[in-house]
Amino acid sequence: MSSSNKKEGLLEMKKDLVLVVEDEVEIGDLVKDYLLSEGFEVLIATDGEEGIRLFHKSKPTLIVLDIMLPGLDGIEVLRMIRKESTAPVLMMTAKKSETDKIIGLGIGADDYITKPFSPRELVARIKAQLRRYKYYGDPSEGRHTLSFNELEIDEKGFTVMLAGEDVNLSAKEFQLLKFMATYPGQVFSKSQLYDQIWGYNHYGDLNTVTVYIRKIREKIEPDPAEPIYIKTVWGVGYKFDGSA
Incomplete structure (x- = not known):
């Protein structure tokens, strides 16, 4: 295989990186397993501070963010992310209050899902968000x-x-x-x-x-x-x- 073909192959194989910020280890591991099986790369953070650190270090393609986190909560993490990135953010919440959901969406979340949720639905929503993000952010020549x-x-x-x-x-x-x-x-x-x-x-x-x-x-x-x-x-x- 020529060097140019090898380079093209490596580019084609590049995976989307999802950062999951979730303090419940069982949920985080479950989400990670499903995302890995769908071809994503995954990083897990168990609190807000670690989430911000991994966000700065890894520049993920998409963030799955729990609202209720120890220390720095999900809303504050989202505010910090939105100061420097438009990467899609999908929020997870165990609360039934629509107010919490709207607050999260109003400061820049792209979607939310309420616990308990189907991992397959979560994966489907992640894929949908990435399709839309890549479409609207596509730097193709047809844009103006x-x-x-x-x-x-x-x-x-x-x-x-x-x-x-x-x-x-x-x-x-x-x-x-x-x-x-x-x-x-x-x-x-x-x-x-x-x-x-x-x-x-x-x-x-x-x-x-x-x-x-x-x-x-x-x-x-x-x-x-x-x-x-x-x-x-x-x-x-x-x-x-x-x-x-």
Whole structure:
């Protein structure tokens, strides 16, 4: 085999690395076994501090993060991750409160799953998140920049700029903004937006869309209370105003 073919083979064999931050050893080991059987590389952290350390050291492709952790909890770990990475984060929670789930999603989580859960469902959700992340972050030549007055959405670079300044969006925030900006003037219901970004077979709270819209507005609107880009169409949903 030529050296170029060997190099191509090594690139093809590169695996996605999943960091699992879970203090219950049995759950962590179970998740690891299932992910290894599906061809992933896996690292396990049993508390928040170790999770952050491994995150900085290994730069994982995706993070599975428990909310309830000893010491540094999952919400704080997520905040720290989101300061420097848009890698997908799937949160695990044993709580039934929808408030906890929305809080997690509102600060940048991409998905959540409630304990007890099926390991196969977890793996399926991880694969779905990676497909979406790689698609929206694909630096292919077909991507371009969407420009609206002072707002620029770089589909190729997976970045957003407002008046020449970088806007730090999570992966899901970027996907939602990019999708709406691709169809300026078109009104989408919360259900349509949820299905497009999170998947029609994903079971969750439609208020997640409301939380994400609010977060995006706080980052791109001159006055979030009087938005010029993402507008509410009362009784219907939301639209992106391309004439802003």
